[in-house]
Amino acid sequence: LKTEQETTIYDIARALEISASTVSRALNDSPSVKNETKKKIQEQARKMNYQQNSFASNLRRKTSNTIGVIIPRLDSYFLSSVISGIEPVLNKEGYNLIISQSLESFVKEKAAINTMFNSRIDGLLISHSDETTGTKHLNLLLKKNIPVVFFDRLLDYPNSIGIVIDNVKASYEVTSHLIEQGCRKIVHFTGNSKASVYKDRHEGYTKALLEHGIEYDSKLVFDHKLTNANIEMVLDKIASREIEPDGLFTSNDQSAVIFICRLKELGFRIPQDIAVAGFNNNPISKVVEPNLTTVDYPGEEIGIAAANALISRIKNKSYSAVSLSVLSHKLIVRNSTLKRNAGL
Amino acid sequence: LKTEQETTIYDIARALEISASTVSRALNDSPSVKNETKKKIQEQARKMNYQQNSFASNLRRKTSNTIGVIIPRLDSYFLSSVISGIEPVLNKEGYNLIISQSLESFVKEKAAINTMFNSRIDGLLISHSDETTGTKHLNLLLKKNIPVVFFDRLLDYPNSIGIVIDNVKASYEVTSHLIEQGCRKIVHFTGNSKASVYKDRHEGYTKALLEHGIEYDSKLVFDHKLTNANIEMVLDKIASREIEPDGLFTSNDQSAVIFICRLKELGFRIPQDIAVAGFNNNPISKVVEPNLTTVDYPGEEIGIAAANALISRIKNKSYSAVSLSVLSHKLIVRNSTLKRNAGL
């Protein structure tokens, strides 16, 4: 593949009749090199098109300057916003990013972690797969003190940092809002309750019902996966009157939009018959009719915070306490839940 | 950072009282090692928690097993679909991905290329920034024969591979469809015509007008950037009757959706007063009302094709001819353009 010879620091040293060590120092801007020679060396390097070989450097230094990122999927608005936030922060600090998607599979996630471990990542940013419940597959990182930052979905892991929003509160707010709009039978459509995000949202939902004196009905709670198949399953129950909800709170906007479209097809009026609220503030929520009430989950900020947290942990080597960063969310009320304005 | 000593092939060799070369060969599954010893070595490696040091390996092999990907932005449905297609293909072949976004800035793109060059990428997949016009910033890759695959946006580069759809044809089809629906004054809202994609779409638009005997009106063509500011600029001209289009063809669905929402606010009926067509088949197109006519641009397939093309170029080292892969698109007609069904 490589045709012409690469320029090495030895080539530069030879050309300038100095030692390679000095060249190395100069190129790393070491203070122990005379400014004059430093200039000369840097110029010569440019002249000879020198490019440092980071493998040699990393091998010697035992560090990679690389950060791994593992997410369930890339083609999601929320997650690509997060990456979009992570990338410039890490880049500015001189880190490379390697990204893998688990596609919600534990096996793929584990494989990605192994690969990244082999590439000697300096840190890991992860939102784990739906199937992941423990942290055994992260042990190899733990043993080598490679810092891990979790975002969106948290795991119980020693010295980890987590970047999230207050899902209990957000969910409580959405549910309360639905109740205030007159809803009494609210479907909660969400992901696996074993995962922190969904457990928290379930808790917020339950708490809101309780505080408003509404009985919890397990028939209205669907906490498996946010798949199309499950959406249809719920729609079937609604169509057959097995359940007769007047509100629906789902854990992402994509499913909310599908619910709205399908419910309209089934002859339900939104929000008059069934009010629908989502989560994430995906741009799609401003487009569906009626516009979707949702929670603004600031993906880019989550990414920025996660990247900064990781960097500071790498640099400070501070492994003090388990820490959690809670960014602020915002309930965004739109027409899909405003029963009172809709005229019944 | 690293606390305990890493296990090296020498440790394994010592434990088994054999040579390091044999260990290396066994771990790389070389055929020239007896199966029996191979088994023994692999087991010992597992027992000792051996993890290969890819820096040493890469340094020696003079290859990185890393592919660079540069895209304008990550938080775009189309581009994250592309990445989503690229990632598993490359991963399966044992490559790592490093991803950077240019955010449509030439300077950022150039910096990313330099960084990637320093990390000795084996190949580059790129959809260049809006500001990029030439390929001078790719010369360092060219000199080292590092293969480059372009997708979506192409540049004139020696021995490059390009993965695209037939934008001329797609645009021709959309425009023809609008004309067949009765449109005579069709706004073409698109990106910088210097870029291949947009040049081609402009060509298809022009061709369709010509073939249907409609005069080209430069007042209806906006070929700068697909920004919100430019959308508003066009809307102002429509609102003030400076232009009075009966159709609008824009180069992405996001802008189409904004156009639809804003035009409805201004009192225009879609499609009766103004038919609107977009591009990309973003899921949002099925949600906006009326549903958006668009072109299915298969992001994931583009990604898969690009990754495969790059791999084969890396492996075959075939630098024969400039090659272009044209994937098939599909015009998707929905209500936003069906004037005839809408009843005028």
Add this chain to the structure above:
DNA sequence: CTGTTAGCGCTTTCAT
């Protein structure tokens, strides 16, 4: 089929 040896390009003591 296995071992010996050299060296990839860089950084880093230790001298001077």
Add this chain to the structure above:
DNA sequence: ATGAAAGCGCTAACAG
């Protein structure tokens, strides 16, 4: 402020 020398962990001739 600079140089000499060693070595990071691995692979690839080469020899046997």
